Amino acid sequence: MSEANYRRLTRRNRTWTGFSQAWLGSDHLLIVNSIRFVERYQRFALADIQAIVVSEGGKRAVWQSLVVLICLVAGFASQSSLGRGFFFVIGFCALVLAILDIARGPRCRCVLQTAVSRERLLPISRMPSARAFLAVMIPAIEAAQGNLSAEDLAAHAAATPQIAPAMLTPKPPPLDRSIGFTPEVLFGLLMLDSVLVFVALRSSVGVALGLLPTIYFAEFLIGILALVQSRARSATSLAVLIAAFLCILVDPFALSGIAAWSSLVNAFRQAPSVPQWNLAIGASAGTLLLAAGWRATMAVTGLIVCHFERTARAH
Amino acid sequence: MSFEGIVCSACSWPLPPELWSGTEGQHCLSCGAPLLLTVFPALTRPHVASLPQPVAADLEASCFYHAQNRAYAPCDECGRFLCSLCTLEIPGRILCPVCFGANMRGRKIENLESSRTMHDTIALSLAVFPAFMFWPVLITAPLTLFWIVRHWNSPSSVPPRTRVRFYLAGLVAVCEISFIVLLIAAIFLVRR
Numbered sequence: 001m002s003e004a005n006y007r008r009l010t011r012r013n014r015t016w017t018g019f020s021q022a023w024l025g026s027d028h029l030l031i032v033n034s035i036r037f038v039e040r041y042q043r044f045a046l047a048d049i050q051a052i053v054v055s056e057g058g059k060r061a062v063w064q065s066l067v068v069l070i071c072l073v074a075g076f077a078s079q080s081s082l083g084r085g086f087f088f089v090i091g092f093c094a095l096v097l098a099i100l101d102i103a104r105g106p107r108c109r110c111v112l113q114t115a116v117s118r119e120r121l122l123p124i125s126r127m128p129s130a131r132a133f134l135a136v137m138i139p140a141i142e143a144a145q146g147n148l149s150a151e152d153l154a155a156h157a158a159a160t161p162q163i164a165p166a167m168l169t170p171k172p173p174p175l176d177r178s179i180g181f182t183p184e185v186l187f188g189l190l191m192l193d194s195v196l197v198f199v200a201l202r203s204s205v206g207v208a209l210g211l212l213p214t215i216y217f218a219e220f221l222i223g224i225l226a227l228v229q230s231r232a233r234s235a236t237s238l239a240v241l242i243a244a245f246l247c248i249l250v251d252p253f254a255l256s257g258i259a260a261w262s263s264l265v266n267a268f269r270q271a272p273s274v275p276q277w278n279l280a281i282g283a284s285a286g287t288l289l290l291a292a293g294w295r296a297t298m299a300v301t302g303l304i305v306c307h308f309e310r311t312a313r314a315h
Numbered sequence: 316m317s318f319e320g321i322v323c324s325a326c327s328w329p330l331p332p333e334l335w336s337g338t339e340g341q342h343c344l345s346c347g348a349p350l351l352l353t354v355f356p357a358l359t360r361p362h363v364a365s366l367p368q369p370v371a372a373d374l375e376a377s378c379f380y381h382a383q384n385r386a387y388a389p390c391d392e393c394g395r396f397l398c399s400l401c402t403l404e405i406p407g408r409i410l411c412p413v414c415f416g417a418n419m420r421g422r423k424i425e426n427l428e429s430s431r432t433m434h435d436t437i438a439l440s441l442a443v444f445p446a447f448m449f450w451p452v453l454i455t456a457p458l459t460l461f462w463i464v465r466h467w468n469s470p471s472s473v474p475p476r477t478r479v480r481f482y483l484a485g486l487v488a489v490c491e492i493s494f495i496v497l498l499i500a501a502i503f504l505v506r507r
Contacts, residue, residue, distance in 0.1 A: 157332030
């Protein structure tokens with residue numbers, strides 16, 4: 001087959017690592033999957049294609065609108081011009097991406113079936129491109145195979161084992177998903193952080209500045225992970241997890257963060273040229289106990305709940 | 316392995332024959348996704364595999380690999396007689412398994428190639444990306460020119476593809492080399 005005999009069927013469907021594209025040859029469909037430096041080819045003889053199934057996929061408009069809304073709210077709520085600019089730029093990018101996504105049409109999933117395989121066609125990911133693809137492919141396949149008469153289809157359908165409606169067919173039992181250990185990791189981290197926060201708030205500005213941001217970041221990140229992986233968890237452990245995450249969100253703005261922030265500002269104000277890193281953090285005893293206390297309490301409660309959940313599952 | 320019936324491309328649930336008519340506006344009975352389903356005559360065609368026939372008389376030609384089987388066709392490459400079991404048909408040719416394997420290894424049949432290296436993309440990447448760090452260009456710019464010369468006639472993509480990446484890579488590499496030469500000359504002149 002010479003190169004000129006190929007006709008382009010779809011645009012390049014780009015991914016992070018490459019692209020995929022469909023081409024029509026004289027007697028076969030060519031799917032090109034590229035990983036930049038290497039192209040891999042799949043060929044489907046037009047005479048062997050049994051069916052092409054395209055199903056429309058879900059829409060992401062809700063999530064896209066939510067991201068834009070959050071960025072706008074955060075931008076307006078932000079006090080500094082840097083924060084406002086950051087959120088507005090992110091929100092603008094999200095808005096442009098959402099508009100482009102809507103303009104490209106609904107997503108879809110296309111599967112090509114032969115007698116021995118069912119292959120998902122990656123180049124066809126949108127309904128408009130699927131319709132354009134079918135408009136070219138159907139005449140080409142029919143030219144190779146002929147038309148399917150209604151009688152042949154009815155005879156084949158009669159010979160095919162009857163498929164019970166999905167509503168009446170019992171679905172297989174759900175898989176027993178592993179619940180993972182991320183919540184336990186979070187509660188263990190909170191236990192450790194209760195000590196670290198206590199140390200940070202009892203020491204100097206330099207130590208607090210090194211410790212507290214790391215603590216907040218780690219708690220926030222593992223908290224998000226634990227929430228994402230908590231689908232198989234019981235209601236009790238989920239409630240403790242949500243309570244712990246709310247405390248993680250509130251703590252930097254109400255308890256430990258506020259105490260450290262005022263001392264940091266003082267350190268800079270007293271000596272603008274060289275900040276006094278050795279200045280002690282002026283956290284009150286109540287703040288100190290609350291910041292370390294909620295972490296220890298949540299850690300102990302969470303670990304106990306997780307322990308009982310695992311015991312109940314094991315039995 | 317053979318597939319009976321058609322399944323939904325979203326949830327893999329079997330689609331009943333009532334949905335095979337190909338009209339728009341149908342939905343999967345399991346996941347409810349809107350479907351666009353097209354069925355072709357190959358679905359109703361029976362899968363028949365031709366079995367090799369045994370040699371009936373002494374004068375009949377037999378397969379080179381199976382002496383008990385009647386010859387069906389000769390190999391277009393080596394000329395050996397083959398039974399229907401050993402015949403491998405590719406568009407326009409019939410090959411025996413040995414010649415087929417040799418062609419596959421030697422990449423002689425384009426329709427059997429499953430992958431190709433994109434030397435023009437490699438050359439362009441070699442010319443462009445090291446430029447961000449500047450000093451690697453001392454090695455990569457000449458290497459790019461070597462790569463272009465070495466792979467100018469290597470097979471490119473199976474679908475149509477121009478040589479614009481090779482031209483661009485060559486242009487960038489020549490510019491890089493010229494810049495380095497000018498820089499060295501300027502340093503030499505300033506020191507004198």
